[in-house]
Amino acid sequence: MSDLHPRLVEVTERIRARSRDTRAAYLERTRRAAAAHPARSGLSCANLAHAFAAAPTTDKLRLRGGAHANLGIVTAFNDMLSAHQPYEGYPAIIKTAAREVGAVAQVAGGVPAMCDGVTQGNPGMELSLLSRDVIAMGTAVALSHNMFDAAVMLGVCDKIVPGLVIGALHFGHLPVILVPAGPMMTGISNDEKSKVRQLFATGKADREALLDVEARAYHGAGTCTFYGTANSNQMLMEVMGLHLPGAAFVHPNTPLRDALTAEAARRALSLTANGPSYTPISQVVDERAVVNGIAALMATGGSTNHTIHLVAMAAAAGIRITWDDFDDLSKVVPLLASVYPNGKADVNHFHAAGGMAFLIGELLAAGLLHPDVTTVAGEGLHHYRREPVLQDNALIWRDSPAASLDATVLRSVAEPFAPDGGLxxxxxxxxxxxxxxxxxxxxxxxxxxxxxxxxxxxxxxxxxxxxxxxxxxxxxxxxxxxxxxxxxxxxxxxxxxxxxxxxxxxxxxxxxxxxxxxxxxxxxxxxxxxxxxxxxxxxxxxxxxxxxxxxxxxxxxxxxxxxxxxxxxxxxxxxxxxxxxxxxxxxxxxxxxxxxxxxxxxxxxxxx
Missing domain, CATH: 3.50.30.80 (IlvD/EDD C-terminal domain-like)
Incomplete structure (x- = not known):
């Protein structure tokens, strides 16, 4: 492991100094909340009876007894969004996994999830960015019942993940894991799609030709495969320690995806205040995790939208970052990924070439990520140098490839696509x-x-x-x-x-x-x-x-x-x-x- 890059240290220390008062105030609020509001402790008999009235008998008995943990599910499911349609079946998987470890899981609430791809260029797009804060408030409403020892957040796309994180950070005493749904299978190339869009814009292609190419590009369940905000969200949640390792880019509706979803439930329940590994989200999202997110955004040429969203997410944890922090890290973090629009490949190619495990390993070895962070997988970012696989129907993690499997998509720090970052x-x-x-x-x-x-x-x-x-x-x-x-x-x-x-x-x-x-x-x-x-x-x-x-x-x-x-x-x-x-x-x-x-x-x- 290399020593930390001096610029990474410099930026982190100035963020810490700038945020000293606001971060301390946030942590104090979180401490008071943890002391004053342990799950269900303040609920009257009538409160509690309302909360388990419709639960199955076994779940009802566990909640009534008070000795079993309860996992809150906040979901952004709707079946219009390709990326969120897979979430329809997640609550059942999560509830089964919770019962297997003697716990309960309940859907705490739903939040809106709009699709920029549908509203682009239309009046609804004026609601898009502001919907992030509505989602944060919806998350707070879902968790406000004080019924939960931990939570899992089901969301993928542009404003949904930042909104879920902002809302969850206002319950900083709870362990929280973000649970992705994964990208759709590769369709036509992004270059082909863009060419037809330009032909249509110049009157050289008709609407039927345009619709045909769009339908072949966006053709199934999962996120859009280009490296826009939705997939940048997944990268950030992983490098910031809020995903299970390797969860970001596994396809929906596959055995591995379902196994990761079940494991996310079990892991969240293992991090509660009543267990030996209490890990609230306030401990995961600190200055080092935020700087890791910025550095990885630069290394991958990620979405410009995160110069807004990361600022807002960090602020929810009492951390103040500025565009100067992004700029200074960009100057020293090399560009290691070439994914559309920075290249011809999509996120499926990136994942196949070594994906997040290889990327994180390279940045750690170069001293461009903080290794000593708290994550939902345990202490240290080294957990995220491994990738999940199914072996004899059991979920295990193995070491990432030692070298990129496709240097046209993913490269080492020694041979980057560019010496500096993408923003x-x-x-x-x-x-x-x-x-x-x-x-x-x-x-x-x-x-x-x-x-x-x-x-x-x-x-x-x-x-x-x-x-x-x-x-x-x-x-x-x-x-x-x-x-x-x-x-x-x-x-x-x-x-x-x-x-x-x-x-x-x-x-x-x-x-x-x-x-x-x-x-x-x-x-x-x-x-x-x-x-x-x-x-x-x-x-x-x-x-x-x-x-x-x-x-x-x-x-x-x-x-x-x-x-x-x-x-x-x-x-x-x-x-x-x-x-x-x-x-x-x-x-x-x-x-x-x-x-x-x-x-x-x-x-x-x-x-x-």
Missing amino acids: RLIRGNIGRGVTKISAVKPEHRVIEAPAIVFDTQEQLVAAHKAGELHRNFVAVIRFQGPRANGMPELHRLTPVLGALQDEGFKVALLTDGRMSGASGKVPAVIHMSPEALGGGPIGRLRTGDLIRLDANAGTVEALVPEAEWAARAAVPALPPTDDLAGSLGRSLFNGLRGIALSAEEGATTFGN
């Missing part, structure tokens, strides 16, 4: 944002071109259809931040800008909104903070202003005379003209939008 902080007189540089070819990382300013992605698409965008330009999409409209992903821009770049034009995107977790080949500075609605300087930009983006240097500047720039007022947001602005549920989220913090602060509605 970059961008700063300048327009504010602070992030870019996914690992997905952008070197020749596209520097651009100087005039701005064309839009207030919606629909305006840009309309301009493209009108033939107004066949030139070099920087697309500025403002009023897309958390407070403006909930910060939807601007998915409609990807095929349009990609097609223009393929035609030879120099194009880039600058926005206070989000792009997909699979942000791709066009240079895009996103999450600009402060956002336009909050008076951020992105609101001062005018069409025709010359903008220089240097993603290599991490800078973006409006090349406007300093005095003129300082004197400019930000353009006020136009009132909604869409007669659907208050419908489709969006008006219910007005209060959350009004209190949302900036993207750099995690876009949270829970305050600092």
Whole structure:
């Protein structure tokens, strides 16, 4: 085991110093909660009778006696989402496993799980980011009954996992394990899908051709196979010690997946306060685990959305991280994975090449992860250098491959795809944002071109259809931040800008909104903070202003005379003209939008 990299130590120590007061306050609240609210101890006979009224006889007797542990299940099951459909059968597996060890499991509650893939480019997408905090509150409601000694969280996709973690951390005295469902089988290549999307955007393919290719890409149960936010979630939960080792990328509806689900239940029950290995989630998610998550995000070229979600998750544990922490780690953590959109492979290829066990082993050996962390698998991250298999129908863990089984997908620290990480902080007189540089070819990382300013992605698409965008330009999409409209992903821009770049034009995107977790080949500075609605300087930009983006240097500047720039007022947001602005549920989220913090602060509605 190598000594820790000095940068890893430096970033961890400054996070610890920055978080000293908030972390101490969080741990004290957790300590008081553990002392004051041991499971079921405060429930009256009427309370308890309500809680086990519908339970099977054996479970009822165990809960009535009070000597047996009870495992709470918080589920994001619905059968519209391919990634969450497998969860339908999980409660039965978990309950059976609990009974086998003399315990009980109950479904504590359900949380909403929306699919960005369904809502992209539609009004529902304005609820997406804010749904994370609704999920956190739903998790709190589920666990509020004080019936549970531990909990398992069933969720995979973009906002669901961060929401579950945020909610669970507010019950920091409970052991918690995240239980994934796994990716769908590989369909058509991501390159083929993207090409047809671009052809459709330019009028060269019809809707039937587009629907056919989309249906072949998204064709079964499990997460989408590209390395977007959902699969970045699974990577993070594993490297942060909240999964069982190797659980992230096992296919749904397989014997190994079912065995891992049952073992997650048994393991969670072994970590309760009444047992010898008490491991509450507050001990698992500390500064070292958060830094490990950031480092692994860089090593894999993970989703830009986690520059928001990791900030919010850490804050729920009293830990304060900033984009500077991401940027500083990015400079020293090499890129070890090439998974779409950073390459042609999908997560199934990554898993087959050695997956998380190999990746974690490489980073540990290079001193780029903290080894001495608490995990749900036990003390130390070394547990996660092993991978699960079934041997004679029994679940065991074996050592990961000593070398990558496919160097086009997964590499060692000695021979990385790039010497630094996949994400970059961008700063300048327009504010602070992030870019996914690992997905952008070197020749596209520097651009100087005039701005064309839009207030919606629909305006840009309309301009493209009108033939107004066949030139070099920087697309500025403002009023897309958390407070403006909930910060939807601007998915409609990807095929349009990609097609223009393929035609030879120099194009880039600058926005206070989000792009997909699979942000791709066009240079895009996103999450600009402060956002336009909050008076951020992105609101001062005018069409025709010359903008220089240097993603290599991490800078973006409006090349406007300093005095003129300082004197400019930000353009006020136009009132909604869409007669659907208050419908489709969006008006219910007005209060959350009004209190949302900036993207750099995690876009949270829970305050600092």
